[in-house]
Amino acid sequence: MPKDGGIGDSTKRRExxxxxxxxxxxxxxxxxxxxxxxxxxxxxxxxxRINGIDAKAALAMxxxxxxxxxxxxxxxxxxxxxxxxxxxxxxxxKEPKRPxxxxxxxxxxxxxYAVVIAETYQQARDAAAAVEADITELPAVVxxxxxxxxxxxxxxxxxGTNQCFDWGWIEDNRAAVEEAxxxxxxxxxxxxxxxxxxxxxxxxxxxLADYDAGxxxxxLYTTSQNPHLHRLLIAxxxxxxxxxxxxxxxxxxxxxxxxxxxxxxxEAAVLHAAKVLNRPVKWVAERSESFLSDAHGRDHVTxxxxxxxxxxxxxxxxxETMANVGAYLSNFSTATPTFLHGTLMxxxxxxxxxxxxxxxxxxxxxPVDAYRxxxxxxxxxxxxxxxxxxxxxxxxxxxxxxxxxxxxxxxxPYTTPVGxxxxxxxxxxxxDKMTELADLAGFEARRAESAKRGKLRxxxxxxxxxxxxxxxxxxxxxxxxxxxxxDAATVRVxxxxxxxxxxxxxSHGQGHExxxxxxxxxxxxxxxxxxxxxxxxxxxxxxxxxxxxxxSLAVAGSAMTKAxxxxxxxxxxxxxxxxxxxxxxxxxxxxxxxxxxxxKAKSFGEIAFSAYVPHNYPLESLEPGLEETAFYDPGNFTYxxxxxxxxxxxxxxxxxxxxxxxxxxxxxxxxxxPMIVNGQVHGGVGQGIGQALLENTSYxxxxxxxxxxxxxxxxxxxxxxxxxxxxxxxxxPCTHNPLGVKGCGEAGAIGSPPAVVNAVIDALHRGGxxxxxxxxxxxxxxxxxxxxxxx
Amino acid sequence: MTKTSMTVNGKAVSAETEGRxxxxxxxxxxxxxxxxxxxxxxxxxxxxxxxxxxxxxxxCSVFAQDVxxxxxxxxxxxxxxxxSLGTIQQAFQDHxxxxxxxxxxxxxxxxxxxxxxxxxxxxxEVRHYxxxxxxxxxxxxxxxxxxxxxxxxxxxxx
Numbered sequence: 009m010p011k012d013g014g015i016g017d018s019t020k021r022r023e024x025x026x027x028x029x030x031x032x033x034x035x036x037x038x039x040x041x042x043x044x045x046x047x048x049x050x051x052x053x054x055x056x057r058i059n060g061i062d063a064k065a066a067l068a069m070x071x072x073x074x075x076x077x078x079x080x081x082x083x084x085x086x087x088x089x090x091x092x093x094x095x096x097x098x099x100x101x102k103e104p105k106r107p108x109x110x111x112x113x114x115x116x117x118x119x120x121y122a123v124v125i126a127e128t129y130q131q132a133r134d135a136a137a138a139v140e141a142d143i144t145e146l147p148a149v150v151x152x153x154x155x156x157x158x159x160x161x162x163x164x165x166x167x168g169t170n171q172c173f174d175w176g177w178i179e180d181n182r183a184a185v186e187e188a189x190x191x192x193x194x195x196x197x198x199x200x201x202x203x204x205x206x207x208x209x210x211x212x213x214x215x216l217a218d219y220d221a222g223x224x225x226x227x228l229y230t231t232s233q234n235p236h237l238h239r240l241l242i243a244x245x246x247x248x249x250x251x252x253x254x255x256x257x258x259x260x261x262x263x264x265x266x267x268x269x270x271x272x273x274x275e276a277a278v279l280h281a282a283k284v285l286n287r288p289v290k291w292v293a294e295r296s297e298s299f300l301s302d303a304h305g306r307d308h309v310t311x312x313x314x315x316x317x318x319x320x321x322x323x324x325x326x327x328e329t330m331a332n333v334g335a336y337l338s339n340f341s342t343a344t345p346t347f348l349h350g351t352l353m354x355x356x357x358x359x360x361x362x363x364x365x366x367x368x369x370x371x372x373x374x375p376v377d378a379y380r381x382x383x384x385x386x387x388x389x390x391x392x393x394x395x396x397x398x399x400x401x402x403x404x405x406x407x408x409x410x411x412x413x414x415x416x417x418x419x420x421p422y423t424t425p426v427g428x429x430x431x432x433x434x435x436x437x438x439x440d441k442m443t444e445l446a447d448l449a450g451f452e453a454r455r456a457e458s459a460k461r462g463k464l465r466x467x468x469x470x471x472x473x474x475x476x477x478x479x480x481x482x483x484x485x486x487x488x489x490x491x492x493x494x495d496a497a498t499v500r501v502x503x504x505x506x507x508x509x510x511x512x513x514x515s516h517g518q519g520h521e522x523x524x525x526x527x528x529x530x531x532x533x534x535x536x537x538x539x540x541x542x543x544x545x546x547x548x549x550x551x552x553x554x555x556x557x558x559x560s561l562a563v564a565g566s567a568m569t570k571a572x573x574x575x576x577x578x579x580x581x582x583x584x585x586x587x588x589x590x591x592x593x594x595x596x597x598x599x600x601x602x603x604x605x606x607x608k609a610k611s612f613g614e615i616a617f618s619a620y621v622p623h624n625y626p627l628e629s630l631e632p633g634l635e636e637t638a639f640y641d642p643g644n645f646t647y648x649x650x651x652x653x654x655x656x657x658x659x660x661x662x663x664x665x666x667x668x669x670x671x672x673x674x675x676x677x678x679x680x681x682p683m684i685v686n687g688q689v690h691g692g693v694g695q696g697i698g699q700a701l702l703e704n705t706s707y708x709x710x711x712x713x714x715x716x717x718x719x720x721x722x723x724x725x726x727x728x729x730x731x732x733x734x735x736x737x738x739x740x741p742c743t744h745n746p747l748g749v750k751g752c753g754e755a756g757a758i759g760s761p762p763a764v765v766n767a768v769i770d771a772l773h774r775g776g777x778x779x780x781x782x783x784x785x786x787x788x789x790x791x792x793x794x795x796x797x798x799x
Numbered sequence: 800m801t802k803t804s805m806t807v808n809g810k811a812v813s814a815e816t817e818g819r820x821x822x823x824x825x826x827x828x829x830x831x832x833x834x835x836x837x838x839x840x841x842x843x844x845x846x847x848x849x850x851x852x853x854x855x856x857x858x859c860s861v862f863a864q865d866v867x868x869x870x871x872x873x874x875x876x877x878x879x880x881x882x883s884l885g886t887i888q889q890a891f892q893d894h895x896x897x898x899x900x901x902x903x904x905x906x907x908x909x910x911x912x913x914x915x916x917x918x919x920x921x922x923x924e925v926r927h928y929x930x931x932x933x934x935x936x937x938x939x940x941x942x943x944x945x946x947x948x949x950x951x952x953x954x955x956x957x
Contacts, residue, residue: 020893027900028884029875029884037833207935260900262900263936292837295840517936687895687898690937690939691937694940717839719841724939727926727927731943
């Protein structure tokens with residue numbers, strides 16, 4: 009049993025108290041004396057030439073302080089893509105400049121081209137209506153296939169194509185895979201889309217910029233998952249200032265899901281405006297702006313093929329994907345459809361040959377980037393759907409075809425044909441656990457009961473894997489990453505024994521303030537209440553790459569435990585001095601430093617106090633103070649995996665799908681706080697069900713966003729989902745990080761969509777509609793009804 | 800600008816408003832009660848739910864001047880007199896019914912209104928009542944659990 013508040017305890021979250029009493033401090037809750045307000049003008053057309061912007065009338069309106077346009081930022085740098093991807097022919101990707109504000113051309117509906125600053129938000133908004141923008145609408149590039157086929161109509165004229173890159177992974181596999189397909193006894197083929205989603209964190213993006221004219225220091229409060237990354241991008245790439253002149257603070261952040269990883273133009277715009285006006289400037293997105301300008305997710309069109317023996321042994325898999333990057337390259341947009349997607353196409357299976365081709369396409373739509381799962385949901389959906397189709401073609405049971413092809417525990421470490429090395433796992437164990445928890449044996453009885461009510465019941469499975477704990481810098485550097493993906497922590501023990509931990513991870517719902525304190529408390533044998541976790545402020549924390557890719561514990565948590573190890577080592581030195589013993593003889597256990605084999609001991613508190621009251625320290629060999637910093641770069645990705653089962657009931661008259669049951673058996677390695685881990689899975693599955701059944705981002709042929717609000721973009725609501733059954737007892741601890749953790753933040757969103765769609769197809773087949781082999785997400789009533797009636 | 804007065808969390812308050820000032824803006828900007836959150840611009844997300852004369856209301860869909868003199872309760876008024884969490888707030892913490900915390904004030908206010916109307920709702924009734932409150936973090940599992948628990952009913956073990 010864990011000690012109270014230590015590792016493995018479902019400690020209630022300390023941050024909840026402020027959130028439940030209205031004392032959270034989100035960016036829009038912060039106000040600075042004399043702040044002005046920004047309102048951005050956004051393109052109403054998907055593609056247009058800016059002929060001129062006349063702000064005279066707006067500038068004359070009450071309270072208006074300034075109107076800035078793209079021209080005011082034309083001298084600044086571009087917001088860069090974080091990964092350089094090379095095409096199959098060795099050419100580097102096309103990388104058009106992404107300016108702070110559109111200049112010369114607008115490239116998607118919602119592309120910001122000017123900003124009005126006024127004394128109040130309403131004045132800024134009112135004045136925006138008086139800005140006269142002369143914009144000539146041009147034909148929009150919306151459909152990816154058309155964008156690739158038509159080289160006369162370009163999103164970016166200067167690059168001469170709408171293709172960003174044409175990537176093959178692994179190109180050396182290509183010939184062998186083709187050969188395997190030629191000779192395969194059975195080939196299953198499926199064309200599918202992975203629907204475009206809007207992340208829709210409940211807190212819209214917001215920024216509050218401040219400038220100190222005396223020192224030349226900038227400060228930005230913003231909705232960020234990674235304030236140091238924002239500082240780097242804004243200072244070094246866009247605004248061209250020393251990093252030490254910019255502080256970025258991400259206070260409480262109301263969800264991210266990837267969309268708040270990236271630097272957006274609004275942030276640099278308000279920083280610049282704060283300097284120009286010498287006043288703080290605040291901007292808060294309206295939800296309509298979020299829909300138009302936050303980085304969207306997914307949006308793949310894929311053809312996937314699986315070659316097998318007649319009894320369902322996988323021989324080879326290949327896929328061709330068009331991935332939309334939208335109008336500009338967002339920071340991770342080139343990594344998401346490649347190294348977070350192509351490298352996962354082996355799944356948890358022993359498929360010997362895999363080849364993946366991805367063409368990324370510029371279109372006149374909002375940028376597309378990583379959204380919860382990021383590339384791995386797209387890979388998992390393709391793999392798990394084609395396995396389902398293959399099993400049907402061969403007359404095999406869905407669980408059996410998976411069991412036959414899953415890697416077995418004796419195969420680890422396992423090098424996949426797409427370049428990853430899985431360190432550990434037990435996919436049979438999670439499949440068995442899911443089979444038991446979901447009561448698959450009882451499915452037939454439940455199906456019969458549903459049938460009595462006129463409903464078609466179906467069962468869908470998904471056995472998934474992801475690579476997270478992003479990422480080993482040496483590996484991603486070879487693959488084109490322009491940043492390192494280590495993390496850092498400082499552990500500061502104060503003289504009175506309480507501890508501040510400055511972590512590079514950022515919590516925007518994950519509960520780090522509670523969980524990280526549990527870990528430090530366990531390591532040091534002190535109460536968790538003595539430990540405070542500090543995050544989200546570049547002026548306080550040493551460095552950090554932030555939270556995404558299920559990396560917080562695996563990377564930043566590892567840095568933190570390394571720093572605590574250093575604290576213990578320093579504590580031993582101090583104890584050796586205080587106890588007049590050899591450092592080698594000092595043992596640390598349960599919060600006490602003792603001399604081995606004696607009853608001589610000093611408590612952690614006594615050591616801490618001594619470190620700051622060093623009256624008789626041998627200063628040549630022992631420094632005062634008790635504070636340590638550690639950087640941690642992972643040796644490998646981590647590989648969480650799991651087995652999911654979804655049961656649906658389909659109403660054949662209306663096509664409506666209801667989730668009757670959803671069961672998850674996951675392997676996250678060691679679990680620090682089971683309550684929080686379960687909550688992460690619930691949330692991921694909720695989003696996955698949203699993608700599978702409800703959510704879709706739709707642009708018309710002119711590039712107008714048809715789903716621009718919560719009134720026409722179907723977010724999952726409480727009555728769209730059931731209680732979920734979740735389990736994470738089948739643990740194979742990660743072999744290469746100190747806590748043995750793998751990460752759990754994205755799992756639910758990765759594993760669930762194919763389970764839902766497989767269940768719907770299963771229901772239709774069991775109901776006699778065997779002509780339906782696939783329905784694209786979202787599997788809406790209209791699509792299901794049309795599929796049923798398409799014979 | 801007009802001076803608009805009402806009772807908020809038991810205190811008589813007033814602040815300057817325009818005709819178009821929403822109750823949500825009045826609370827956040829006029830009174831500094833930033834616990835009420837704005838998550839959308841179409842009255843869909845429910846992050847801004849408060850109680851006006853005992854009824855759950857999306858404060859982004861009401862003009863402040865239209866509720867002059869009303870008795871308003873916000874998330875800041877939901878704790879016990881001694882500052883400890885109220886029953887529903889405590890159930891949300893106990894059952895991990897919140898993650899990022901942004902939708903939470905609206906969820907708590909809606910849940911309180913539900914339990915005032917229907918002290919022992921079924922699971923289906925809880926889910927239906929909370930349709931107007933969007934959460935992106937929790938998949939609703941632990942929110943529904945928390946509301947059921949706050950009503951004194953059994954909840955699923957996990």
